[in-house]
Amino acid sequence: MNDDMMIAQPVIEAEGLDLRPLRLSDTGLIGMYAADPRVANMTTSVPHPLPPGTTESFIARAMAPNPHEVIWAMDSSRFGGAELKGIISLKRIEDAQSEIGYWVAPAWWNASVASAAVTALVQANPLADRSIFASVFQDNPASARVLTKNGFEYVGDAETYSVARAATVATWTYIRKLD
DSSP, X not given: OOTTSOOXXXXXXXXXXXXXXXXXXXXXXXXXXXXXXXXXXXXXXXXXXXXXXXXXXXXXXXXXXSOSXXXXXXXXXXXXXXXXXXXXEEEEEETTEEEEEEEEOGGGTTTTHHHHHHHHHHHHOTTOOSEEEEEEETTOHHHHXXXXXXXXXXXXXXXXXXXXXXXXXXXXXXXXXXX
């Protein structure tokens, strides 16, 4: 997909939740969850402590036309659950390739929330990708299991910088070919 093309961000149905576009009303919950060091420390870009205005800027970027990163809320309110359990996104790398990223609030760890979200997003393939990449910190094997369970194949080790940790962190890299 060309970065100059607009996309209509769909709501994607998953097992026990919907992946929906972010909205302003998500600010409080995203801020609360992202401020948790257990969440921030497993991401590359969430700072800890979370500076004022960070969540508002994140939501504004997600709601802007033609975003470089398409972001969904993991919302189980249709099923009587929480309105926001986590975040999942696809960041455009180049035409027909994206990088998937996600985090789940600690209250729903080990409850298959991430697996359901990744499964649904890969099946929906809303950016018409030929392949999706992912990387996870090597001290987060649960996230690696989510990927392998969803057909991602390990391709190698790397390193990336974590803002919350203020350090370079070893990662495992994965790919899922879709065509």
